[in-house]
Protein backbone atom coordinates (compact mmCIF):
# COMPACT_ATOMS: atom_id res chain seq x y z
CA UNK A 1 0.00 0.00 0.00
CA UNK A 2 1.61 3.25 -1.15
CA UNK A 3 1.28 6.47 0.76
CA UNK A 4 2.66 9.97 0.21
CA UNK A 5 4.18 12.09 2.94
CA UNK A 6 4.38 15.78 1.99
CA UNK A 7 6.10 18.52 3.92
CA UNK A 8 5.37 21.90 2.36
CA UNK A 9 6.54 25.09 4.07
CA UNK A 10 6.60 28.81 3.55
CA UNK A 11 7.51 31.98 5.38
CA UNK A 12 4.36 34.05 5.12
CA UNK A 13 5.17 36.60 7.79
CA UNK A 14 7.32 36.88 10.91
CA UNK A 15 6.41 37.91 14.45
CA UNK A 16 8.29 40.12 15.07
CA UNK A 17 10.77 40.57 12.23
CA UNK A 18 11.97 37.15 11.09
CA UNK A 19 11.67 35.50 14.52
CA UNK A 20 8.64 33.23 14.68
CA UNK A 21 5.26 32.23 13.31
CA UNK A 22 2.24 33.87 14.96
CA UNK A 23 -0.17 31.29 16.48
CA UNK A 24 -3.09 32.68 14.46
CA UNK A 25 -1.31 31.63 11.25
CA UNK A 26 -1.02 28.11 12.59
CA UNK A 27 -4.72 28.09 13.54
CA UNK A 28 -5.71 29.32 10.09
CA UNK A 29 -3.70 26.58 8.39
CA UNK A 30 -5.14 23.98 10.79
CA UNK A 31 -8.70 24.99 9.90
CA UNK A 32 -8.07 24.56 6.19
CA UNK A 33 -6.28 21.23 6.56
CA UNK A 34 -8.96 19.93 8.96
CA UNK A 35 -11.56 20.58 6.32
CA UNK A 36 -9.45 18.80 3.70
CA UNK A 37 -9.10 15.84 6.06
CA UNK A 38 -12.87 15.68 6.59
CA UNK A 39 -13.40 15.78 2.85
CA UNK A 40 -10.90 12.94 2.41
CA UNK A 41 -8.30 14.88 0.39
CA UNK A 42 -5.64 14.11 2.96
CA UNK A 43 -5.39 11.26 5.45
CA UNK A 44 -3.80 13.21 8.27
CA UNK A 45 -1.85 16.40 8.93
CA UNK A 46 0.09 18.41 11.46
CA UNK A 47 0.93 22.10 11.35
CA UNK A 48 4.30 22.99 12.87
CA UNK A 49 6.69 25.92 12.76
CA UNK A 50 10.41 26.52 12.73
CA UNK A 51 11.31 30.16 13.34
CA UNK A 52 9.26 32.22 10.91
CA UNK A 53 8.45 29.27 8.63
CA UNK A 54 5.01 27.64 8.68
CA UNK A 55 5.23 23.87 8.13
CA UNK A 56 2.45 21.70 6.71
CA UNK A 57 3.00 17.98 7.23
CA UNK A 58 0.45 15.80 5.40
CA UNK A 59 -0.21 12.18 4.51
CA UNK A 60 -2.34 11.26 1.48
CA UNK A 61 -2.71 8.91 -1.49
CA UNK A 62 -2.22 11.37 -4.32
CA UNK A 63 1.49 10.94 -5.02
CA UNK A 64 4.18 13.62 -5.27
CA UNK A 65 3.57 16.91 -7.10
CA UNK A 66 -0.19 16.42 -6.82
CA UNK A 67 -2.05 19.57 -7.97
CA UNK A 68 -4.70 18.88 -5.35
CA UNK A 69 -2.25 18.65 -2.44
CA UNK A 70 -0.06 21.52 -3.60
CA UNK A 71 -3.21 23.56 -4.23
CA UNK A 72 -4.36 22.82 -0.70
CA UNK A 73 -1.02 23.98 0.72
CA UNK A 74 -1.19 27.08 -1.45
CA UNK A 75 -4.71 27.86 -0.19
CA UNK A 76 -3.58 27.42 3.42
CA UNK A 77 -0.61 29.77 2.87
CA UNK A 78 -2.82 32.29 1.09
CA UNK A 79 -5.42 32.28 3.86
CA UNK A 80 -2.73 32.59 6.54
CA UNK A 81 -1.14 35.44 4.58
CA UNK A 82 -4.42 37.35 4.85
CA UNK A 83 -4.24 36.94 8.63
CA UNK A 84 -0.57 37.99 8.56
CA UNK A 85 -1.56 41.14 6.70
CA UNK A 86 -4.32 41.95 9.18
CA UNK A 87 -1.84 41.58 12.02
CA UNK A 88 0.76 43.60 10.10
CA UNK A 89 3.31 40.80 10.46
CA UNK A 90 6.72 41.30 8.94
CA UNK A 91 7.10 40.19 5.33
CA UNK A 92 3.48 38.98 5.06
CA UNK A 93 3.41 36.57 2.13
CA UNK A 94 7.26 36.64 1.91
CA UNK A 95 7.59 33.27 0.17
CA UNK A 96 4.49 33.44 -2.04
CA UNK A 97 6.25 34.91 -5.01
CA UNK A 98 3.62 34.48 -7.68
CA UNK A 99 -0.01 35.53 -7.54
CA UNK A 100 -1.52 32.62 -9.38
CA UNK A 101 -1.27 28.93 -8.52
CA UNK A 102 -0.59 26.82 -11.58
CA UNK A 103 -0.89 23.21 -10.50
CA UNK A 104 2.26 22.91 -8.41
CA UNK A 105 3.96 25.03 -5.75
CA UNK A 106 7.41 24.32 -7.22
CA UNK A 107 8.98 27.56 -8.32
CA UNK A 108 6.29 29.61 -6.61
CA UNK A 109 8.22 30.11 -3.37
CA UNK A 110 7.22 27.42 -0.84
CA UNK A 111 9.70 24.62 -0.08
CA UNK A 112 8.68 21.01 -0.67
CA UNK A 113 9.98 17.65 0.55
CA UNK A 114 7.70 14.77 -0.34
CA UNK A 115 7.98 11.07 -1.05
CA UNK A 116 5.67 8.25 -2.09
CA UNK A 117 6.52 4.86 -0.64
CA UNK A 118 5.13 1.48 0.35
CA UNK A 119 4.28 1.53 4.06
CA UNK A 120 6.25 -0.95 6.12
CA UNK A 121 4.60 -2.84 8.97
CA UNK A 122 5.97 -0.11 11.18
CA UNK A 123 7.03 3.16 9.60
CA UNK A 124 9.19 5.42 11.79
CA UNK A 125 9.88 8.77 10.08
CA UNK A 126 11.64 11.98 11.05
CA UNK A 127 10.79 15.35 9.52
CA UNK A 128 13.48 18.02 9.86
CA UNK A 129 12.67 21.71 9.75
CA UNK A 130 15.41 24.33 9.52
CA UNK A 131 15.27 28.10 9.80
CA UNK A 132 17.87 30.74 8.78
CA UNK A 133 19.76 28.52 6.38
CA UNK A 134 19.59 26.85 2.94
CA UNK A 135 19.07 23.33 1.53
CA UNK A 136 22.84 22.58 1.39
CA UNK A 137 22.77 22.60 5.20
CA UNK A 138 21.38 19.06 4.94
CA UNK A 139 24.34 17.74 2.90
CA UNK A 140 26.57 16.94 5.86
CA UNK A 141 23.95 15.32 8.13
CA UNK A 142 22.29 13.27 5.34
CA UNK A 143 25.71 12.10 4.21
CA UNK A 144 26.57 11.06 7.74
CA UNK A 145 23.28 9.18 8.23
CA UNK A 146 23.50 7.11 5.05
CA UNK A 147 27.21 6.88 4.25
CA UNK A 148 29.42 7.45 7.30
CA UNK A 149 30.11 4.33 9.38
CA UNK A 150 31.43 6.48 12.23
CA UNK A 151 27.89 7.88 12.49
CA UNK A 152 25.77 4.91 11.45
CA UNK A 153 26.84 1.65 13.02
CA UNK A 154 24.29 -0.18 10.88
CA UNK A 155 26.37 0.40 7.72
CA UNK A 156 28.94 -1.90 9.31
CA UNK A 157 26.91 -4.35 11.39
CA UNK A 158 23.50 -4.65 9.68
CA UNK A 159 23.53 -6.95 6.61
CA UNK A 160 20.36 -5.22 5.30
CA UNK A 161 22.20 -1.94 4.79
CA UNK A 162 25.78 -3.12 4.49
CA UNK A 163 25.71 -2.59 0.70
CA UNK A 164 25.25 1.17 1.14
CA UNK A 165 22.90 3.64 -0.55
CA UNK A 166 22.38 5.68 -3.73
CA UNK A 167 22.53 9.48 -3.55
CA UNK A 168 20.73 11.78 -6.01
CA UNK A 169 22.67 15.07 -6.11
CA UNK A 170 21.44 18.22 -7.86
CA UNK A 171 23.63 20.87 -9.41
CA UNK A 172 21.32 23.77 -8.64
CA UNK A 173 23.24 26.15 -10.89
CA UNK A 174 23.07 24.03 -14.04
CA UNK A 175 19.80 22.25 -13.21
CA UNK A 176 21.34 18.81 -13.65
CA UNK A 177 21.44 15.76 -11.44
CA UNK A 178 23.71 12.79 -10.89
CA UNK A 179 23.29 9.49 -9.00
CA UNK A 180 26.28 8.32 -6.97
CA UNK A 181 26.67 5.01 -5.14
CA UNK A 182 28.21 4.65 -1.72
CA UNK A 183 30.53 3.32 -0.45
CA UNK A 184 32.22 2.86 -3.85
CA UNK A 185 31.85 6.49 -4.98
CA UNK A 186 32.18 8.06 -1.55
CA UNK A 187 34.99 10.41 -2.54
CA UNK A 188 33.18 11.56 -5.70
CA UNK A 189 30.08 12.24 -3.64
CA UNK A 190 32.08 14.30 -1.14
CA UNK A 191 33.83 16.18 -3.95
CA UNK A 192 30.42 17.47 -4.96
CA UNK A 193 28.41 17.91 -1.76
CA UNK A 194 31.23 19.60 0.13
CA UNK A 195 30.35 22.55 -2.13
CA UNK A 196 27.00 22.82 -0.42
CA UNK A 197 25.82 26.08 -1.98
CA UNK A 198 25.89 24.46 -5.44
CA UNK A 199 25.52 20.66 -5.08
CA UNK A 200 22.63 19.57 -2.91
CA UNK A 201 21.55 16.07 -1.90
CA UNK A 202 17.97 15.78 -3.17
CA UNK A 203 17.14 12.14 -2.39
CA UNK A 204 18.63 8.93 -1.05
CA UNK A 205 17.55 5.52 -2.43
CA UNK A 206 18.21 1.91 -1.42
CA UNK A 207 20.64 -0.07 -3.59
CA UNK A 208 20.27 -3.39 -5.40
CA UNK A 209 19.93 -6.15 -2.79
CA UNK A 210 18.30 -3.93 -0.17
CA UNK A 211 14.96 -5.27 1.14
CA UNK A 212 13.11 -2.02 0.27
CA UNK A 213 11.94 -1.12 -3.28
CA UNK A 214 14.83 0.44 -5.19
CA UNK A 215 12.78 3.28 -6.68
CA UNK A 216 11.24 4.52 -3.43
CA UNK A 217 13.26 7.20 -1.62
CA UNK A 218 14.33 6.78 1.98
CA UNK A 219 15.24 10.47 2.40
CA UNK A 220 14.33 13.67 0.55
CA UNK A 221 15.34 17.33 0.95
CA UNK A 222 13.66 20.51 -0.34
CA UNK A 223 15.92 22.31 -2.81
CA UNK A 224 13.90 25.29 -3.97
CA UNK A 225 15.92 28.36 -4.78
CA UNK A 226 13.97 31.46 -3.92
CA UNK A 227 16.30 33.95 -5.55
CA UNK A 228 15.85 32.30 -8.94
CA UNK A 229 12.14 32.83 -8.68
CA UNK A 230 12.13 36.26 -7.14
CA UNK A 231 15.08 37.62 -9.13
CA UNK A 232 16.35 39.30 -5.96
CA UNK A 233 17.03 38.46 -2.33
CA UNK A 234 13.86 37.79 -0.40
CA UNK A 235 15.21 35.55 2.37
CA UNK A 236 17.00 32.22 2.38
CA UNK A 237 15.26 29.02 1.32
CA UNK A 238 14.89 27.63 4.81
CA UNK A 239 14.82 23.90 4.06
CA UNK A 240 12.97 20.79 5.21
CA UNK A 241 13.73 17.08 4.90
CA UNK A 242 12.07 13.72 5.45
CA UNK A 243 14.08 10.69 6.60
CA UNK A 244 12.70 7.17 7.13
CA UNK A 245 14.31 5.10 9.89
CA UNK A 246 14.94 1.55 11.18
CA UNK A 247 14.71 -1.91 9.55
CA UNK A 248 17.48 -1.67 6.96
CA UNK A 249 17.68 2.11 7.32
CA UNK A 250 19.56 4.16 9.90
CA UNK A 251 18.08 3.68 13.38
CA UNK A 252 16.32 6.70 14.87
CA UNK A 253 19.41 7.56 16.91
CA UNK A 254 21.61 7.26 13.83
CA UNK A 255 19.31 9.69 12.00
CA UNK A 256 19.70 12.22 14.83
CA UNK A 257 23.38 11.67 15.64
CA UNK A 258 24.81 14.05 12.95
CA UNK A 259 23.17 16.97 14.76
CA UNK A 260 25.29 16.35 17.85
CA UNK A 261 27.85 18.36 15.85
CA UNK A 262 26.61 21.92 15.15
CA UNK A 263 28.23 22.30 11.72
CA UNK A 264 28.58 25.64 9.94
CA UNK A 265 25.83 26.57 7.50
CA UNK A 266 25.09 29.70 5.52
CA UNK A 267 22.10 31.88 6.28
CA UNK A 268 21.64 33.60 9.64
CA UNK A 269 21.42 37.41 9.56
CA UNK A 270 20.05 38.63 6.20
CA UNK A 271 20.86 35.21 4.74
CA UNK A 272 24.44 36.47 4.47
CA UNK A 273 26.45 34.78 7.23
CA UNK A 274 28.01 31.48 8.20
CA UNK A 275 27.08 30.12 11.58
CA UNK A 276 26.47 26.90 13.51
CA UNK A 277 23.18 25.05 13.21
CA UNK A 278 21.69 24.50 16.65
CA UNK A 279 19.44 21.46 17.26
CA UNK A 280 16.48 22.66 19.34
CA UNK A 281 13.06 21.56 20.50
CA UNK A 282 10.08 23.40 18.99
CA UNK A 283 9.77 25.72 21.97
CA UNK A 284 13.29 27.00 21.29
CA UNK A 285 12.88 27.35 17.53
CA UNK A 286 12.60 31.13 17.65
CA UNK A 287 15.88 32.61 16.44
CA UNK A 288 16.66 36.04 17.88
CA UNK A 289 20.42 36.54 18.38
CA UNK A 290 21.58 38.29 15.20
CA UNK A 291 18.42 36.67 13.81
CA UNK A 292 19.85 33.28 14.67
CA UNK A 293 21.89 31.26 15.08
CA UNK A 294 20.30 28.88 12.50
CA UNK A 295 18.02 26.21 14.00
CA UNK A 296 16.95 22.69 13.24
CA UNK A 297 13.91 20.95 14.71
CA UNK A 298 13.39 17.18 14.38
CA UNK A 299 9.87 15.75 14.67
CA UNK A 300 9.45 12.00 15.10
CA UNK A 301 6.43 10.11 13.75
CA UNK A 302 5.09 6.61 13.34
CA UNK A 303 2.80 6.43 10.33
CA UNK A 304 -0.08 4.07 11.11
CA UNK A 305 -1.51 1.62 8.54
CA UNK A 306 -4.35 4.15 8.06
CA UNK A 307 -1.89 6.91 7.24
CA UNK A 308 -2.22 8.62 10.60
CA UNK A 309 0.71 10.73 11.74
CA UNK A 310 1.26 9.35 15.23
CA UNK A 311 3.26 12.19 16.76
CA UNK A 312 5.00 14.54 16.79
CA UNK A 313 7.72 13.62 19.21
CA UNK A 314 9.98 16.65 19.67
CA UNK A 315 13.22 14.72 19.24
CA UNK A 316 15.80 17.36 20.16
CA UNK A 317 13.97 17.84 23.45
CA UNK A 318 16.68 15.68 25.01
CA UNK A 319 19.46 16.75 27.39
CA UNK A 320 21.82 14.61 25.29
CA UNK A 321 21.78 17.47 22.73
CA UNK A 322 22.65 20.07 25.39
CA UNK A 323 26.34 19.78 24.56
CA UNK A 324 25.67 20.51 20.86
CA UNK A 325 23.61 23.54 21.84
CA UNK A 326 26.37 24.77 24.17
CA UNK A 327 28.94 24.24 21.41
CA UNK A 328 26.70 26.14 18.97
CA UNK A 329 26.59 29.07 21.39
CA UNK A 330 30.38 29.10 21.73
CA UNK A 331 30.72 29.07 17.93
CA UNK A 332 28.07 31.79 17.72
CA UNK A 333 30.14 34.00 20.00
CA UNK A 334 33.34 33.25 18.07
CA UNK A 335 31.82 33.88 14.63
CA UNK A 336 30.03 37.07 15.73
CA UNK A 337 33.35 38.62 16.79
CA UNK A 338 34.29 38.74 13.07
CA UNK A 339 31.53 41.28 12.45
CA UNK A 340 31.38 42.08 8.72
CA UNK A 341 34.47 40.00 7.85
CA UNK A 342 34.54 36.71 5.97
CA UNK A 343 34.22 33.86 6.66
CA UNK A 344 31.46 35.01 9.04
CA UNK A 345 30.01 37.04 6.18
CA UNK A 346 29.50 34.88 3.11
CA UNK A 347 31.96 35.04 0.17
CA UNK A 348 31.20 37.56 -2.58
CA UNK A 349 29.69 35.13 -5.07
CA UNK A 350 27.05 34.17 -2.54
CA UNK A 351 26.43 37.81 -1.66
CA UNK A 352 25.32 38.37 -5.26
CA UNK A 353 21.77 37.54 -4.25
CA UNK A 354 21.71 39.93 -1.30
CA UNK A 355 21.48 43.70 -1.02
CA UNK A 356 25.32 44.09 -1.11
CA UNK A 357 25.59 44.66 -4.90
CA UNK A 358 23.51 47.80 -4.39
CA UNK A 359 26.18 49.17 -2.06
CA UNK A 360 29.10 48.12 -4.29
CA UNK A 361 27.51 49.74 -7.32
CA UNK A 362 27.57 53.12 -5.64
CA UNK A 363 31.33 52.79 -5.10
CA UNK A 364 32.06 51.77 -8.69
CA UNK A 365 32.81 55.22 -10.10
CA UNK A 366 35.10 56.06 -7.18
CA UNK A 367 37.58 53.41 -8.33
CA UNK A 368 40.60 54.56 -10.40
CA UNK A 369 43.41 52.63 -12.09
CA UNK A 370 46.56 51.82 -10.14
CA UNK A 371 49.77 52.94 -11.95
Ligand code: 13P
Nearest residue numbers: 153246250251252253254
Ligand atom coordinates in the same frame (compact mmCIF):
# COMPACT_ATOMS: atom_id res chain seq x y z
P1 13P B 1 15.97 -1.66 22.36
O1 13P B 1 16.73 -2.82 22.96
O2 13P B 1 15.72 -0.54 23.34
O3 13P B 1 14.76 -2.07 21.57
O4 13P B 1 16.99 -0.96 21.28
C1 13P B 1 17.36 -1.68 20.15
C2 13P B 1 18.22 -0.87 19.23
O5 13P B 1 18.56 -1.38 18.19
C3 13P B 1 18.65 0.53 19.54
O6 13P B 1 19.35 1.11 18.49
Ligand code: 13P
Nearest residue numbers: 018235236269270271291
Ligand atom coordinates in the same frame (compact mmCIF):
# COMPACT_ATOMS: atom_id res chain seq x y z
P1 13P C 1 14.21 34.17 6.80
O1 13P C 1 14.82 33.51 5.58
O2 13P C 1 14.02 33.20 7.91
O3 13P C 1 12.97 34.92 6.43
O4 13P C 1 15.28 35.20 7.34
C1 13P C 1 15.62 36.27 6.53
C2 13P C 1 16.54 37.25 7.15
O5 13P C 1 16.90 38.20 6.50
C3 13P C 1 17.01 37.06 8.54
O6 13P C 1 17.87 38.12 8.98
Ligand code: MG
Nearest residue numbers: 011014018052
Ligand atom coordinates in the same frame (compact mmCIF):
# COMPACT_ATOMS: atom_id res chain seq x y z
MG1 MG D 1 11.34 35.67 7.23
Ligand code: MG
Nearest residue numbers: 052053131238
Ligand atom coordinates in the same frame (compact mmCIF):
# COMPACT_ATOMS: atom_id res chain seq x y z
MG1 MG E 1 12.72 31.57 7.89
Ligand code: MG
Nearest residue numbers: 235236237238
Ligand atom coordinates in the same frame (compact mmCIF):
# COMPACT_ATOMS: atom_id res chain seq x y z
MG1 MG F 1 13.40 32.20 4.38
